[in-house]
Amino acid sequence: MTILDKIVARKREEILENKTQNPISVLEKSEFFDRECYSLKEALTNPEKIGLIAEFKRKSPSKGILNADADVAETTKGYVAAGASVLSVLTDVDFFNGSNENLIKARKVNEVPILRKDFIVDEYQILEAKSIGADVILLIAACLSPEELKSLGAFAQSLGMSVLLEVHDKHELLCSISPYIDAIGVNNRNLSTFNVDIQTSFELADLIPNEFVKVSESALSNPQTVIDLKNVGYRGFLIGETFMKTPDPANACRKFVEEVRNL
Numbered sequence: 239m240t241i242l243d244k245i246v247a248r249k250r251e252e253i254l255e256n257k258t259q260n261p262i263s264v265l266e267k268s269e270f271f272d273r274e275c276y277s278l279k280e281a282l283t284n285p286e287k288i289g290l291i292a293e294f295k296r297k298s299p300s301k302g303i304l305n306a307d308a309d310v311a312e313t314t315k316g317y318v319a320a321g322a323s324v325l326s327v328l329t330d331v332d333f334f335n336g337s338n339e340n341l342i343k344a345r346k347v348n349e350v351p352i353l354r355k356d357f358i359v360d361e362y363q364i365l366e367a368k369s370i371g372a373d374v375i376l377l378i379a380a381c382l383s384p385e386e387l388k389s390l391g392a393f394a395q396s397l398g399m400s401v402l403l404e405v406h407d408k409h410e411l412l413c414s415i416s417p418y419i420d421a422i423g424v425n426n427r428n429l430s431t432f433n434v435d436i437q438t439s440f441e442l443a444d445l446i447p448n449e450f451v452k453v454s455e456s457a458l459s460n461p462q463t464v465i466d467l468k469n470v471g472y473r474g475f476l477i478g479e480t481f482m483k484t485p486d487p488a489n490a491c492r493k494f495v496e497e498v499r500n501l
């Protein structure tokens with residue numbers, strides 16, 4: 239069983255628990271449920287920004303605890319002040335020490351799109367994402383069939399949310415393209431083995447149709463890599479660990495953005 243299998247198995251149990259504790263009728267009454275979502279595409283194609291998606295991630299299965307102390311509101315506000323176009327907030331509890339409360343705290347103090355970074359396998363989680371103030375959901379090709387990707391993507395878009403499809407190789411990419419996605423993220427981390435390789439993004443760049451915003455995800459730590467990826471068509475760059483492993487993630491983000499701008 240890979241780590242991804244374990245995460246998804248636990249996720250299915252968690253969804254059953256949450257459906258009982260917080261039924262859809264309760265989610266729909268949330269203060270955020272009817273708000274209009276910010277657009278992922280618009281945010282990432284703003285020519286004045288570098289296209290950074292800055293992630294709040296306390297812990298990861300591959301690296302353990304990255305930052306137990308950072309304050310979510312201060313950090314995410316700092317990310318946006320540093321130039322991040324989009325925020326990503328981990329909501330998975332068991333494997334990433336994330337929470338829905340963290341996303342709500344980020345929502346209350348920021349006016350940019352927020353990605354609910356989780357492992358979505360059920361429409362319930364999309365309604366939950368809307369109810370906590372998220373604008374964007376992630377659909378991971380490695381844990382969903384092409385039919386599930388289409389129906390979950392269509393459901394999210396019907397709620398006004400943006401959909402980021404995550405792929406890791408050519409096969410996943412070619413099987414998963416549909417009209418029900420807004421952006422395609424290439425994950426440089428293999429979620430089964432944890433191996434990271436930035437070449438994955440370079441190799442898949444030309445295979446992603448231009449109608450989708452191209453996003454490179456994971457293991458990005460060098461500002462020059464952002465420039466090199468921009469040159470092959472990427473407009474979004476999802477970065478967590480590089481910032482979160484420092485005592486002041488927002489400051490690390492500010493320095494990174496400055497370095498990219500100076501290249």
Ligand SMILES: O=C(O)c1ccccc1NCC(=O)[C@H](O)[C@H](O)COP(=O)(O)O
Nearest residue numbers: 298299300429455456457458477478479
């Ligand atoms: O980060 C992990 O160890 C991990 C393990 C298993 C499934 C998903 C995992 N990470 C989710 C992500 O994709 C990253 O949080 C995101 O792309 C940011 O990556 P990084 O900049 O390397 O923190």
